[in-house]
Amino acid sequence: MITIGKPEIKRINNTVRLQAVITIGEKEDILWYAVEDKYGNFLTEDRADAFVIGLLWKALEHGYDIHVEAPISERLYFTINSFLIPIISQFYNYKKINVICEQLDSNPIPNAGAVGTGLSCGIDSFSTIYENLMNDKPKNYQITHFTFFNTGSHGRYGKNWTRVLYKNRIKITRACANELGKELIIVNSNVSQFVSFDFQATHTLRNMSAVLALQKLFNVYYYSSTYHIKDFKLSTKDSAYYDVLNLSMLSTESVNLFSTCPNFSRVDKTRLVAKFEPAYKYLNVCTRSAYNCGKCNKCLRTLLTLEMIGALENFKSLFNLKSYYLNRAKFIEKVKAEYNSDSLLKEIYDEMVRTNFLSDQK
Template identity: 50%
Template sequence: MAVTKLLTIYQPEKIHINGKVRLQARFDDSGSENILWYESSETYGTYMTTERVDAFLVGLLWLALKKGQNILVKGALSEKLYYSLNHHLIPLIAQIYKHKHIKVLCDNLVSTPLPNEGAVGTGLSCGIDSLCTAYEHLGRAVPAKYQITHFTFFNTGSNQMMGSQKWQDKIYQDRVAWAKACAQELGKDLIVVDSNIHDILKMSFVKTHTLRNISALLVFQKLFHVYYYSAGYQTLTAKFNQDSASYDPISLPLLSTENVTFYSAGSNFSRVQKTRIVSEFELSYKYLNVCLVRIKNCGRCLKCKRTLLTLDVLGSIEKYKNIFNLEAFYKIKDSYIKEVIEGRNRDILFKDIYDEMVRRNYLKK
């Protein structure tokens, strides 16, 4: 497929709508105009970055890759991001997914940092990866300038992966309330960001989540100087696949700008190690949420049973009796153990659990 026409992105603007603040940018996709937007509360509207096109370039990158279009940025762009995308990240993504090698074009590159509050953030979904990152970066072992000051919750597509529109809206509101309550107990603000990026891209969330979520964070370059994006894979055992998390340790530093630095948090831990760390975090007994279908963890879905078996192997399962349906899990436990044993040579997460079973003589108990 040849590179045809341009995807043109214009300088963003900030508007007030329905008591919220929206940062939006117009873009032209081969003659068809549209708007990508990110919306948050008035409290954080002041930190929205109208001075750079960075957030919108990252958010629309997958659209251009899918269509094989070069991107023309009509506005100011971070020089560091421009260099990293053109010379490193775009070529990598093109090789992984066999896409055409596109280019970003811009004649207004800026290397001067914006005023910045020095905040440190991470997403708070309350899953294993998320709570592990939170626990690791709230203690004194982390230097003061790298300790978490704010949590984020981005509605960029994870809540639209299944179910009806009514169900998606409900699960989004439920997850926000859950995360907000957890953040409050930790004494931190939760910055909630809504966006129409899912409707714009119309692509697999799993394949594109890193760029979607980083684009939402780049909206607040006048607030954050460090952001931890929770790793989905252990770097040591990761192989490139359809999940963008499989190459996060490479892509995240390349998405950093003169203002904010991104880290792949927890990438040195296996999923079992993360679960053990989380099991030592008392707040997780109240807020751990891994379920694919509901806030009160069902105990039977893919993520619930994997987490519960790991917790059982670690001897910590009873700590979670108030937020998981343990009765439902115990009914399928034996069949799931069999599935893990049989699949350990083709699934790294199963192998991780199996190896822990062997270490702890779990199967002989």
């Protein structure tokens, strides 16, 4: 059994924490989400939604029911118990667990009506921003805030290199947010301490737990899709494959969560980003560092796509192109060999065929 205590607010130096005591068996610990002091009033201490979702993978993996000693949103309670937990449990062959709570609240939390999205400065992130800012959206669905979460994407919790990468990426993100004229909310958390699964398999719930910690701020939140909707499937490797399902299950009476650009391939998204001038200074796709190494899979995938669509010149200052050209031929062979088993490589291969790119390389 996992027991979640009543959330509380703690001020520590220049940050404000939303935290709760977590009891797993006989062991007590604290799960927390921290923001800068000026955003502290938006932390949602009167609902335990964030903690339930932050701990859901832990509970599923070990077959623990979750007992919540504080109110949670009625819609969230209904959707995860009725749909999300049974679906994931059956797919992973886990024991079906239950979230137990005697205090369900169906009232929307009064909030600032903000519209948020993550600003990782990657292709998916920039395509969401471009599509929203450059198209005519209703006022209540126009992006007002960017977010940057430390929930596991920068490496293992507590490691020194993780902190270094996190801080370096913040510098890029903060500069980009300033140029785009939007507020940037940074959420730090120790949720990774409670999740042993790989980040890719669990990122949706980790990141949405941070959004649910800010229900006094957000009315709408956009989570950038990774894959085209035609590739929808339940997957143990990457929860992004079924984000359309996840996000509908994790929305509450107070905040609506949307998967953005699900009808775009990664090649199509790269075309959008190639038209977005701020990306020429801030695009960051590397898995290894805040400077794009030019040789990891994400860098190679992005650079080859930019080259195919004739946009590499605009981004050359952001990548180690020497490394790219040293690894380019090998990566093209990888695309040709593995496109049938990798949807993102398949999109690149299809573009190669469509544009006769491979013929031009002979």
